[in-house]
Amino acid sequence: MKVRCINNNGMPFGLTLNKEYELLDSKHGYKIKDDFNIIRTCPKSWFSIVKEKESDNMEKTFKEVIQDKVVGHVWKQISKSSMVDRIEIKEYGPRIYLRENRKSIGFRDTIFKLIKQPVTFEEVLNSEKRCKVEHELLHEQFEYQPLDNLMYYLSYSYYENDFKQILKEGKWYLED
Numbered sequence: 001m002k003v004r005c006i007n008n009n010g011m012p013f014g015l016t017l018n019k020e021y022e023l024l025d026s027k028h029g030y031k032i033k034d035d036f037n038i039i040r041t042c043p044k045s046w047f048s049i050v051k052e053k054e055s056d057n058m059e060k061t062f063k064e065v066i067q068d069k070v071v072g073h074v075w076k077q078i079s080k081s082s083m084v085d086r087i088e089i090k091e092y093g094p095r096i097y098l099r100e101n102r103k104s105i106g107f108r109d110t111i112f113k114l115i116k117q118p119v120t121f122e123e124v125l126n127s128e129k130r131c132k133v134e135h136e137l138l139h140e141q142f143e144y145q146p147l148d149n150l151m152y153y154l155s156y157s158y159y160e161n162d163f164k165q166i167l168k169e170g171k172w173y174l175e176d
Contacts, residue, residue: 001022001023001049001050002020002021002022002023002049002050003020003021003023003030003032003047003048003049003050004018004019004020004021004047004048004049004050005017005018005019005020005021005046005047006018006046006047006048007045007046008046009043009046014034014035014036014038014040015034015035015040015042015046016035017149018145018149018153019035019143020050020143021033021034021047024039025041026044028041029041029042029043029044030042030043030044030046030047032047116173117173118171118172118173119172119173119174120172121167121168121170121172123172123174124147124172124174125147127174129174129175130144130145130146130147130174130175131144131145131146131147131150131172131173131174131175132144132145132150132172132173132175133150133154133166133170133171133172133173134170134171134173135165135166135169135170135171137158137162137165137166138166138170139157144173144175154166154167
């Protein structure tokens with residue numbers, strides 16, 4: 001189970017606000033490994049429990065993919081038991097189509113993995129969804145979080161030129 005730090009009580013180092021930590025024990029407070037891999041027992045009020053959610057690495061059967069039909073998702077086959085190796089869900093007017101790369105389709109115990117598609121920074125700005133960014137300048141990989149939290153962290157942690165470069169060239173993702 002994971003917990004997210006929502007209050008580090010002014011602790012100058014060791015816990016990062018909005019960062020998720022693996023919960024080791026919850027008998028007397030929450031026992032976690034902090035940013036320096038030191039095991040700490042902290043008050044439960046400093047954390048919120050992270051709900052299990054669909055991850056970017058989710059895997060589904062073909063039946064589950066077509067039941068959900070989330071427009072914009074692209075699924076890549078990871079097991080080699082069918083003729084199709086990629087499915088893209090597209091919307092054309094009032095209809096939703098499954099587009100694949102071959103004419104003959106056969107599915108039996110086929111597993112597909114979600115390929116998360118990046119969006120533009122403008123789409124992130126116009127969305128109310130949580131977001132994350134990937135860029136070669138980033139020291140860590142971010143989880144989905146509110147845009148204002150991410151902007152605060154990036155502007156505080158990176159020089160202005162690097163900050164601008166991350167905004168312009170980063171790969172931005174929105175949480176489903």
